[in-house]
Amino acid sequence: MTVEEVQLTEIRNQIDAIDAQIQSLIGQRAACAQKVADIKTQGGKVEAVFYRPEREAQVLRSVKERNDSLLPDEEMAKLFREIMSACLALEQPMSIAYLGPEGSYSHASVIKQFGVSAHPVAVSTIDQVFEAVESGEANYGMVPVENSSEGVVKSTQNALLKTSLQVSGEVDLPIHHCLLSRSQHVEGIRKVVAHQQALGQCEQWLKNNLPWVQLEAVDSNALASKMAQQDEQLAAIASEQAAMLYELHILDANIEDQKSNTTKFWVIGRDEVAPSGEDKTAMVLSIRNKSGALLDILESFATRGINMTRIISQPSTHKKWDYLFFIDVLGHKDEPALKDALSEVESKAAFFKLLGSFPISPL
Numbered sequence: 503m504t505v506e507e508v509q510l511t512e513i514r515n516q517i518d519a520i521d522a523q524i525q526s527l528i529g530q531r532a533a534c535a536q537k538v539a540d541i542k543t544q545g546g547k548v549e550a551v552f553y554r555p556e557r558e559a560q561v562l563r564s565v566k567e568r569n570d571s572l573l574p575d576e577e578m579a580k581l582f583r584e585i586m587s588a589c590l591a592l593e594q595p596m597s598i599a600y601l602g603p604e605g606s607y608s609h610a611s612v613i614k615q616f617g618v619s620a621h622p623v624a625v626s627t628i629d630q631v632f633e634a635v636e637s638g639e640a641n642y643g644m645v646p647v648e649n650s651s652e653g654v655v656k657s658t659q660n661a662l663l664k665t666s667l668q669v670s671g672e673v674d675l676p677i678h679h680c681l682l683s684r685s686q687h688v689e690g691i692r693k694v695v696a697h698q699q700a701l702g703q704c705e706q707w708l709k710n711n712l713p714w715v716q717l718e719a720v721d722s723n724a725l726a727s728k729m730a731q732q733d734e735q736l737a738a739i740a741s742e743q744a745a746m747l748y749e750l751h752i753l754d755a756n757i758e759d760q761k762s763n764t765t766k767f768w769v770i771g772r773d774e775v776a777p778s779g780e781d782k783t784a785m786v787l788s789i790r791n792k793s794g795a796l797l798d799i800l801e802s803f804a805t806r807g808i809n810m811t812r813i814i815s816q817p818s819t820h821k822k823w824d825y826l827f828f829i830d831v832l833g834h835k836d837e838p839a840l841k842d843a844l845s846e847v848e849s850k851a852a853f854f855k856l857l858g859s860f861p862i863s864p865l
């Protein structure tokens with residue numbers, strides 16, 4: 503054996519021994535998760551809640567805080583995300599409805615939040631995501647809320663107004679668009695197909711790089727990828743995962759005009775989420791038609807030192823020139839200061855609906 507071979511063998515032996523320990527510990531962890539499931543279902547409870555977002559957030563935060571390895575905190579957290587995903591699947595496999603088809607950014611956000619052991623269930627519209635969870639067909643749903651360059655997703659906002667479901671989590675997904683085609687050369691591309699939002703997000707890049715192409719909006723980027731599979735003269739705008747899934751060439755990557763392009767998704771579920779220690783609360787309200795009404799509402803938060811992280815206004819469909827405000831604040835609805843503020847806000851507002859409290863994502 504060469505010196506290098508001897509050195510490698512020695513380190514690989516160490517890796518083998520460590521792997522055996524990791525595997526045994528993961529096995530012990532899985533047995534604990536199984537016991538947790540037994541406790542949750544004891545007494546024949548049928549409505550047991552297996553997925554606990556607040557606990558998952560706490561576990562992942564501790565992993566990041568503890569991490570003093572060579573691996574970045576995010577990478578370490580991703581590994582534990584998958585261990586918990588497998589443990590949860592052992593307790594009960596979770597089905598997550600999302601706006602399909604496979605390979606969409608919604609699909610990527612499901613995997614980011616729930617890990618690869620969850621069962622993503624593709625549906626065709628945002629309303630169907632809500633319906634699938636409301637009817638119990640899916641355990642949870644994942645819906646896009648807002649994109650940093652294109653703004654809010656109206657169909658999600660409208661569905662949130664009507665639903666009995668809770669917002670139980672938040673995922674921020676950096677969006678990187680690729681130009682995908684069966685062809686390996688941009689010169690032959692005649693048409694670019696994508697969801698309207700993706701076309702908007704790459705508008706400048708398309709003008710600068712493919713000024714001759716025709717643009718066509720379709721229902722989703724994944725559908726665009728399927729279309730590109732059929733026609734060499736078509737290119738789709740979609741994710742890197744879509745390129746793999748639909749076996750297309752990546753003609754160019756990161757073609758979005760704004761490099762910090764991010765989409766915010768919300769997890770929707772039937773159960774309230776307990777406090778995790780670092781939470782957000784989302785609500786929607788409309789104000790009474792008098793001067794200073796919005797300021798008055800915001801003061802209920804400000805005087806208690808509660809930070810607002812988002813406020814979005816949307817014209818109400820009920821009355822002309824009336825506005826709805828979607829507001830997110832830091833804190834959990836059961837924390838005394840926020841609880842107080844929320845009941846004051848509710849009394850001041852013309853309409854008020856609490857959408858849910860959920861952990862700030864550690865990922």
Ligand SMILES: O=C(O)C(=O)C[C@]1(C(=O)O)C=C[C@@H](O)C=C1
Nearest residue numbers: 538552553554557558586589590
């Ligand atoms: O602590 C729980 O309630 C568990 O079910 C265990 C566990 C885990 O693997 O740590 C698994 C799933 C839950 O979503 C949260 C945590």
